[in-house]
Amino acid sequence: MPRVHANGIDIYYEQHGDGAPILCIHGTSSSALVWEEATKDLAEHGRCIAYDRRGSFRSQRPEPYETTHVGEQCDDAAALLDALSATPAVVIGRSYGGEIAIDLARRYPEKVAALALLEPAMLQLHPQGMAWLEPVIDKVVAAGANDASTVAEVFLREVLGEKIWKAFSEKLKDMFKGNGPAILAELRGGPLELTQDQFAEVDQPTLIVSAEDSPEVFRTVDAIIADALPNCEPVLVDGNHFISPAHPAVLAFVDRFVARASTG
Numbered sequence: 001m002p003r004v005h006a007n008g009i010d011i012y013y014e015q016h017g018d019g020a021p022i023l024c025i026h027g028t029s030s031s032a033l034v035w036e037e038a039t040k041d042l043a044e045h046g047r048c049i050a051y052d053r054r055g056s057f058r059s060q061r062p063e064p065y066e067t068t069h070v071g072e073q074c075d076d077a078a079a080l081l082d083a084l085s086a087t088p089a090v091v092i093g094r095s096y097g098g099e100i101a102i103d104l105a106r107r108y109p110e111k112v113a114a115l116a117l118l119e120p121a122m123l124q125l126h127p128q129g130m131a132w133l134e135p136v137i138d139k140v141v142a143a144g145a146n147d148a149s150t151v152a153e154v155f156l157r158e159v160l161g162e163k164i165w166k167a168f169s170e171k172l173k174d175m176f177k178g179n180g181p182a183i184l185a186e187l188r189g190g191p192l193e194l195t196q197d198q199f200a201e202v203d204q205p206t207l208i209v210s211a212e213d214s215p216e217v218f219r220t221v222d223a224i225i226a227d228a229l230p231n232c233e234p235v236l237v238d239g240n241h242f243i244s245p246a247h248p249a250v251l252a253f254v255d256r257f258v259a260r261a262s263t264g
Helices: 032-042 070-083 096-107 127-146 148-160 162-167 170-178 180-189 196-200 216-228 248-254
Strands: 003-006 009-016 021-025 047-051 089-094 112-118 206-211 232-237
Touching: 003 070, 009 032, 009 070, 021 032, 021 070, 021 096, 032 047, 032 170, 032 248, 047 070, 070 096, 089 096, 089 248, 096 112, 112 248, 127 148, 127 180, 127 216, 148 162, 148 170, 148 180, 196 216, 206 216, 206 248, 216 232
Parallel strands: 021 047, 021 089, 089 112, 112 206, 206 232
Antiparallel strands: 003 009, 009 047
């Protein structure tokens, strides 16, 4: 399995396709495994790079791994892009990965050509968001105190609903369950906190994608972020919080900023 040593840890990554780079950053509980189908489509539009973030699945989990934060995860992403000579990249981030993508664009602007944000989980931006999130965190932390392998199921049932959790394959469920310590570490680290001026520093072209069937708080927060970013366009799509990185709206946006891989 391909790995690179970046920012002090071994990071698992995959590359598919050729051309301008597209970096995929997964959300809490997840890994590049969840992006498997999407990367096949994205590979037709550029050099698609998907990786397991620090502490998740096939990437190194520091010991002890009590906490991480968006800034640390952002530094990992920047180091990975440098190690793979993959800048500037179109960066696609889902949920917590969207927070990392925003931080990457602000702190390492030369590494980011454009952003596609799939419901970035900055719920602290609105009281309604925190009212929804705090009970979720309490349930997840309580589960982790008893058995870390139950953390992912509790978390994803709350965020996505029981029906979607049950629909996941056993392979994905096993991956999610193994990421229990990573979920807890990310929750302990807290969200990305930015001022209005710091949001304004993110001037790369940005697409923010919301889903019709997600909890309403995500759409509320997405609207706040879209207003705060100076070069952002919002779009509403069908589905739930697990928005496909290869949704047609995302692919159309990506095509504005990357050259398709040459076929001959």
